[in-house]
Amino acid sequence: MHYRIIRVSTASLVAVFAAAILHGQGPATLNIDVNQPKAAVSPTLYGLMTEEINYSYDGGLYAESIRNRTFRSDWSGILNWFLFEKGSASAKFAADNKEGPSEALHNSARLEVTRADAKNPVGLLNEGYWGIAVRPNTRFTGSFYAKSNSDAALPVTVALVADQSGQVLASASVPVTGTG
Numbered sequence: 548m549h550y551r552i553i554r555v556s557t558a559s560l561v562a563v564f565a566a567a568i569l570h571g572q573g574p575a576t577l578n579i580d581v582n583q584p585k586a587a588v589s590p591t592l593y594g595l596m597t598e599e600i601n602y603s604y605d606g607g608l609y610a611e612s613i614r615n616r617t618f619r620s621d622w623s624g625i626l627n628w629f630l631f632e633k634g635s636a637s638a639k640f641a642a643d644n645k646e647g648p649s650e651a652l653h654n655s656a657r658l659e660v661t662r663a664d665a666k667n668p669v670g671l672l673n674e675g676y677w678g679i680a681v682r683p684n685t686r687f688t689g690s691f692y693a694k695s696n697s698d699a700a701l702p703v704t705v706a707l708v709a710d711q712s713g714q715v716l717a718s719a720s721v722p723v724t725g726t727g
Contacts, residue, residue, distance in 0.1 A: 612679045612687075618642060618654040625656055627673060634667035636660075648692035655692070670704075681707055681716055693723045700724045 614627040620642035630640050638660045647653035656671060663669040681687075687707065695701050706718035 612675050613673050613689075614675050615673070617652060618656050620654070628656060629672040629674075631668070631670045631672045633669070635662060636664075636667040636669040637662040638669040640671060646694075668704075674710075678710060679707060681709075687717060693721075694726055695723050696726060698725060 615625070618625050618628065620626060625640070625642050628640075630638060632638060638658060640656055640658045643655045643657040644653060646657070647655045658669075658671060660669050689705065691705070693703060700722040701724075702720055703723050704718055704720045707716045708714065709716055
């Protein structure tokens with residue numbers, strides 16, 4: 548079976564091959580003659596015909612794993628960030644549009660901890676893009692901006708936690724000191 552494709556998109560191409568296979572017509576052959584262009588494409592269309600698939604712009608092009616790392620918010624709160632309270636821990640969090648790490652990035656999340664300890668932790672959870680792909684023998688690096696309302700050092704732990712088992716796969720602790 549041979550098809551002559553005049554205009555094609557990925558969806559229609561898949562539909563043509565699927566229809567041929569479903570109707571028992573055997574394997575399909577697609578012949579493309581690259582020496583016979585059908586139309587010229589303007590050089591000013593660079594970048595205009597892209598499609599955001601699987602969040603490739605937001606989190607994919609520069610290999611970020613954290614979703615909404617700049618703490619954008621709307622009326623419902625900080626998008627893609629959730630408060631984590633275990634046991635008797637108690638806290639609240641909200642967007643802070645005044646205390647960011649720089650003039651260029653003025654958004655941050657304000658976490659106010661009322662009660663927490665080692666057995667009853669509190670924190671912020673980010674599920675990434677359909678999770679965070681964790682692979683063995685892979686090094687993950689990251690950075691964050693944090694300050695405290697206390698002069699005492701406060702322990703902050705960043706961890707990758709398995710969704711289903713709750714197992715901590717990797718973690719690092721950093722003391723946050725001072726208000727600067």
